[in-house]
Amino acid sequence: MSRTSHLISLPPANGDVPEDAARTVDDEVRQLYERYQAAESDAERREIALEMGKIDGHRHAKIYAALKDE
Secondary structure, three states, X not given: OOHHHHOOOXXXXXXXOOHHHHHHHHHHHHHHHHHHHHOOOHHHHHHHHXXXXXXXXXXXXHHHHHHHHO
C-alpha cells in the first residue's frame, strides 16, 4: 500500500468551508477510521492516527478562529 495514496486535502483555513467540502472531510475521516480498524500493524495504525490528528487539528483551528472573531 502506498503511503501517499491516502493523503488528505483539507479545506482552506479561512473558515469558508462549503457544505460539500465538509462532507468530503467527513468521508475522509470515515475512510481513515475504516483503514485504522483494518490495519494489520501498530505502525500502520500510528500512521493513520497521525493523518486523523491532522484533520482534527485543522478543525480545532477553525473553531478557535471563529470564536476569536466573535
